[in-house]
Amino acid sequence: MTLITEVGLRRVLDSRGNPTVEADVHTESGGFGRAKAPSGASTGEHEAIELPVSEAIANAREQAVPRLVGEVYAGDQRSVDAALHAADGTDDFSGIGANAAVAISMAAAKAAADVLGAPLFQHLGGTFRGDELPTPLGNVLGGGEHAADATDIQEFLVAPVGAPSVEDAVFANAAAHAAVADILEERGHACGKGDEGAWAPSVSDAEAFEIVEGAVDAVEEEVGFEMRFGLDVAAAELYDGDEGVYQYIDGDRSRDEQIEYVAELIEEYDLVYVEDPLDEEDFAGFAELTDRISTDTLICGDDLFVTSVDRLEEGIEQGAANSILIKPNQIGTLSDTVDAIELATESGYDAVVSHRSGETEDTTIAHLATATSAPFIKTGAVGGERTAKLNELIRIEHNV
Numbered sequence: 001m002t003l004i005t006e007v008g009l010r011r012v013l014d015s016r017g018n019p020t021v022e023a024d025v026h027t028e029s030g031g032f033g034r035a036k037a038p039s040g041a042s043t044g045e046h047e048a049i050e051l052p053v054s055e056a057i058a059n060a061r062e063q064a065v066p067r068l069v070g071e072v073y074a075g076d077q078r079s080v081d082a083a084l085h086a087a088d089g090t091d092d093f094s095g096i097g098a099n100a101a102v103a104i105s106m107a108a109a110k111a112a113a114d115v116l117g118a119p120l121f122q123h124l125g126g127t128f129r130g131d132e133l134p135t136p137l138g139n140v141l142g143g144g145e146h147a148a149d150a151t152d153i154q155e156f157l158v159a160p161v162g163a164p165s166v167e168d169a170v171f172a173n174a175a176a177h178a179a180v181a182d183i184l185e186e187r188g189h190a191c192g193k194g195d196e197g198a199w200a201p202s203v204s205d206a207e208a209f210e211i212v213e214g215a216v217d218a219v220e221e222e223v224g225f226e227m228r229f230g231l232d233v234a235a236a237e238l239y240d241g242d243e244g245v246y247q248y249i250d251g252d253r254s255r256d257e258q259i260e261y262v263a264e265l266i267e268e269y270d271l272v273y274v275e276d277p278l279d280e281e282d283f284a285g286f287a288e289l290t291d292r293i294s295t296d297t298l299i300c301g302d303d304l305f306v307t308s309v310d311r312l313e314e315g316i317e318q319g320a321a322n323s324i325l326i327k328p329n330q331i332g333t334l335s336d337t338v339d340a341i342e343l344a345t346e347s348g349y350d351a352v353v354s355h356r357s358g359e360t361e362d363t364t365i366a367h368l369a370t371a372t373s374a375p376f377i378k379t380g381a382v383g384g385e386r387t388a389k390l391n392e393l394i395r396i397e398h399n400v
């Protein structure tokens, strides 16, 4: 093992043009790792705290760097992450910022992999990992907090479940993204893209379902393997806690109506995946919906679980959802992230490793999904910060 000798922190750009934290970790034997923090727009109430970048960098330099340099081995991820927690001193990373913490945590893992001369997924998951690669969920149309004047449902996600390889899956998703554009043009809906590169037309959710279904059918015929689709409802953003209703452009839905609506959508469109169908505090509602639908559909908690072992434990106890979205910056370190994935897997919950709407060219999540044999990865369909991860998965598949 090799000691950390230097940690560099700087402000760099993310895909929305906002500043984010980049960390460099150097080790005694010449290992080097660099990682960047992503950033959410539809963030969960219980996520670890992202500090303004200059504050996160200043606090991490003062509190965390002295606990790492000359003190901790880069390959000892638990100690790296324990040092970050100790430096922070809070339970939500509001001391040094989850953005600084996650960048350092991931950069240390990359430095350790560099020392080994192994790909990051192998350092994180072991030598027998890398054969089972995740199916990419591709965001092809959406709105919510990711685009103004578009759909209420945040993300329509295509899922090439029958693809024989990651490479085929990635290209099928890109084809679906293009097919959505063709249908939008035919219907006269000129539009731009949202934060994750998905088309953001000013259409009703009902019309969006028709468009995405048409695109999925067309691509399925072209590629000759099964394509399905799913959603990130991001329902916490639609929920009005005072009124106790979900506010859609076409009217309000009560909690019961929301459960009914989502269950009907699953049935009608044979949805393979539904993320955050209910408000982030409604464990019981998640349980009710999960109970109602077939096990073939993943009901995934994002804002519900925020990659937290504590919240996942609560969900397991109540039978809420059958899948967890995994975002390292929601919890702040790789150790906490892997703990959540392992608890999920042991408990029969599928882990879906995810990007954020604000991203960079960092590819750590492609390796994390591979290392943990996650069945799905959600990382967009097109756009440089999205293709960075997708192309990395293709490289992992090709063993290069």
Ligand SMILES: O=C(O)[C@@H](CO)OP(=O)(O)O
Binding pocket: 039, 040, 041, 042, 043, 044, 155, 196, 232, 234, 302, 354, 355, 356, 357, 358
């Ligand atoms: O809600 C989500 O799942 C994510 C990523 O798609 O969005 P954000 O990063 O804005 O929270």
Ligand SMILES: [Mg+2]
Binding pocket: 232, 234, 275, 276, 302, 303, 325
């Ligand atoms: Mg989400």
